[in-house]
Amino acid sequence: MSVVNLRGVTKRYRDTLAVDDVSFDLHENRIHGLLGRNGAGKSTVMRMLTGQEIPTSGQVRVFGENPYENAAVLPRVCFIKESQRYPDIFLARHALEAAAMVFPNWDQDFADRLVEEFRLPVKRRVRKLSRGQLSSVGVIIGLAARAPVTLFDEPYLGLDAVARQAFYDHLIADYGRYPRTIVLSTHLIDEVADIIEDVTVIDRGRIVMDDSSENLRSQAVTVSGPTNAVEQFADGHDVLHREDLGGFTRVVVSGIPADRDTASLQVEPVSLQQLVVRTTQFHDAALAGAGNGKGDRS
Amino acid sequence: MTQLVKVARIQLVNARMVLGMPLLVLVCVLAANIAIFVAIGTASPPEGATVTGALVSIYIVTLVTHVQTMTQMFPFALGLSVTRREFVAAAGLVVFGQALLYGVIIWLMSLLERATGGWGLGFAMFDLPFLEGSNVVTRILVYAGPFLLLSFAGLWTGIVYQRWGQPGVWALVLAFGALVVGLMALIGWQGWWQQVFDFFAETPALLLFAVYPALIGVVLAAFTYLTSRRAVP
Incomplete structure (x- = not known):
């Protein structure tokens, strides 16, 4: 109630x-x-x-x-x-x-x-x-x-x-x-x-997340591994955050892709703080993009 | 009703400061007056007592403390989930009680003053000459009336500050000044000064110092409530 x-x-x-x-x-x-x-x-x-x-x-x-x-x-x-x-x-x-x-x-x-x-x-x-x-x-x-x-x-x-x-x-x-x-x-x-x-x-001034912490935690993961494999894994999902280092990539993905090859990847849960920070940044960037009227980020 | 009493008690939770401060100032002013009269050292004062206007001090201090009721106590009380309506009503309750209390205290001081022959120095701070021949009730109400007027003026000023900040208070003061100047101009232009003096001379003390101030106080209380409706702590 x-x-x-x-x-x-x-x-x-x-x-x-x-x-x-x-x-x-x-x-x-x-x-x-x-x-x-x-x-x-x-x-x-x-x-x-x-x-x-x-x-x-x-x-x-x-x-x-x-x-x-x-x-x-x-x-x-x-x-x-x-x-x-x-x-x-x-x-x-x-x-x-x-x-x-x-x-x-x-x-x-x-x-x-x-x-x-x-x-x-x-x-x-x-x-x-x-x-x-x-x-x-x-x-x-x-x-x-x-x-x-x-x-x-x-x-x-x-x-x-x-x-x-x-x-x-x-x-x-x-x-x-x-x-x-x-x-x-x-x-x-x-x-x-x-x-x-x-x-x-x-x-x-807008709600960007509203759910139980349990649900939220299960909604996003941190995935790291070779860039190709990570990109394949994350394809079609919101990438909240991305770090590249050489041929190695680490992303925070919202929505856990099921049935995808994770053999060469390391998948970790995302802390609530990570999730909130990354989601907020993601929304900010999206808003900034929309504000430019171009949709691309420079 | 009980909620009203509770909120009034919040305003008086530090009663020693809230009610005591104006009295302390009054006592200090009395002491200062005694010192001045001793310093002047008139051996035998001229006919009748010398009247001082020092009593005004407690009225001014009360006005200032009630400005603070709104600028400090109001945000605190609203922080404790008190409604604006409850707070203003409780403030009104406190103001009435305080006016009556101070009225009685000043009356007692006037008795003391008379008994000591004007504090041994022949001056009058409490036992004001125009109250000659009035009964006890009239005297207490005459002392209490101006407290109502000035306390509600303080409350309204405080809530104006709370709602519109410094500019609001400036606007209030300027509007009040303009009103006074305008009235004086009108009176001068129409040649009404004599009637005005007569009014003040002829109106009974009870009306002039108790009934009229109380009526204006009630109007100011209404303004205070209306202003508080959209004031934010």
Whole structure:
């Protein structure tokens, strides 16, 4: 069952098209990765999902309703963003206390444990927190709120590797006990590759991939070997990426060609990060080609 | 209703700063006034108390804190999935409570002022002469009224900034300036100055300082809500 639906959603700011005719669903109690480059439109999509931005056109539905100014829907949604600002007069604990008041499923014990673990100085002014500590305020709120739809937008800027791992561990453990719909938006695709079950990739405001990570992983392979054999193997399929070295070629192919001779070839699975990066590049190049009106790449 | 109270509590989660800061400024201004009057050192003040306008300080500080309610608290609260409608309503609740609280505190200060003979120096900062003969309720409402006006003016200015940024605030200030200048020109042209002075002299304090400011405050509250509809955190 899907808890979030976007249909033909477009967001235009004066002369930029931030989100261009986007449609996708978020399924209940799954962990979704919303991936894409900087400025691809990820944050704008999430701001529209949480009623903070109003789409120029199209339809956004959360639990079947329009989230904008919807007091029945919004308390079931928690949106943690890297760019969240806190009032200057706040101590770190004030941010947590405020969150405790508005999220119905808030777990104070869990929040306290997370404060310990992330070593958050709760009595310090928010303004005096380091970038990493500020991120942990958001992460703690996002986890302890236990909102049925929880969105993390680049939640861990400035967090060290240990703290990031702690975040992933808690996320998975708590998700196991209290299943909910989670969206992770991040650049660190490799780090979240094992966590996310569904992947949506957005580029230049458009969806370029939207599938379960399992399906995606089985859709592309890296093939290397003698150029001739590789070209034969890849014939008729999208070559997302190609590297040549002497008579030796390595390609990332989307769609696995069946019944082809792989005797002289080495076939490896593609990592999610590889797949996302190569697919994005492939689309960019295609768009650039279309933009030139020539269809060829120079 | 409970949600409204919750959101109001978010705005007051650091109540010491939100409610205490204007009072602290008030106390400092009072101390400064006492120091000035001691420095001037008039042994026996002239007939009646010298009235200072220092009370204005707490009203100005309250306006500024409510600009920040919108520029800082609003984006935070929306980040916690609070709706704009809830936030503005809760801000209104806070403003009313705060105005009443400050009204009572200023009234208490005026009692203290009278009891100490103008802080021993014969000046009046709280016990204003035009309130001579008014009852307690009138006094408290007269002190509270301008808080409503200025707090909602602060909230509206803050949300204008939030929605349209610096240019929006400039436009607001310029429009307000043009309105004042235009009114003055109109009054001068029509020769209405005498009537205007009479209006201020003859209108009862309760109307002038409580009812009219509260009415304007309500209008500004409506503007605040309408402006917030499409404001983005």
